[in-house]
Amino acid sequence: MRQSPLVGLPSDRKQIGPHPFQAVGEKYLRAVVDGAGCLPLMIPSLSPPLDLRAVLAHLDGLLLTGAYSNIEPHHYSDEPSWDGNPHDPARDATTLGIVPLAIEMGVPVLALCRGCQEVNVALGGTLYQKVHEQPGLDDHRENPDDPLDAQYAPSHPIDLAPGGLLARIAGAPVAHVNSLHGQGLRTLGRGLVVEATARDGLVEAVRLDDPGPFLLAVQWHPEWRVGENPFYLGIFQAFAAACRERAKQRT
C-alpha cells in the first residue's frame, strides 16, 4: 500500500500581472500534511475543467478550501451579484462539478468555508449573499484590519447536533469557532443534514446523511493552527481516517 493517502485541493485562479495563475493557500496544504498526515496535490481549476472523474480516480480524498471569491449566484438561481463582488468562474466549474462525482465515486470530502458553500450549491442548495443584511442574523465577517491571529481566533459558539459527527469529535455539545464569511447556507442541498448551528440560527456545518461516503462541510477554518486546537485537529483526523479507508480500497 502507498504510504500516505492523496488529497486533492482545487485551486483558485488568480491574475498575477498579465497571466492567470493557479493557487492553493499554504495553510490548507500544511493542514493536509500536519493535521491529516496525507499528501496534498493541487487540482488546477482550468476552463473548461479537467476530466474530474479521471482526476478523482487517482485520489483518496478531496479538500475544498476557503477563498475570498464568492460563487456566482446564477449557480443557485439567485440575482446577479453586486459590482466588485469577486468571482472565480473556473473554480466554480471545478468544485461544483467535482462534488457530485466525489460522492458517486466514494471519495471522502472535507469542505471549509467557501468549500462548504460549494458543497451546498453543488447539491442544489442556496446561499445568502450577504448574511449580515438578513434580519435576525449576525455579522459573521472578520475585521480585515485585524492581525491574522485575531481574524482567525475563535469568534462565536456553535451548537453541535446531538449524536452527530462533530459532537463525537468535540466530545461536547458546544464548540467555539472562527468566523470569516459574508455568505452562508440558506436552503440545504440534497442529502445534507445539519451538524452545527450558530446562536443566530445560521447553519455552520453539514454532512452527507448516512449511508454515504464521508462528506463534512464546515463554515469556519479548522485548518488555522490545526495542531493547536484539538477540535480542529479531530476534524482533520476524522477526514484522514476516511481517506485511509479509501486508499485501502484503491490498492
Ligand SMILES: N[C@@H](CCC(=O)NCCCC(=O)O)C(=O)O
Ligand atoms: N467568500 C466566501 C467564503 C469565505 C472564505 O472562504 N474565506 C476565506 C478567506 C481566506 C482563507 O482563509 O482562505 C464568503 O465570504 O462567504
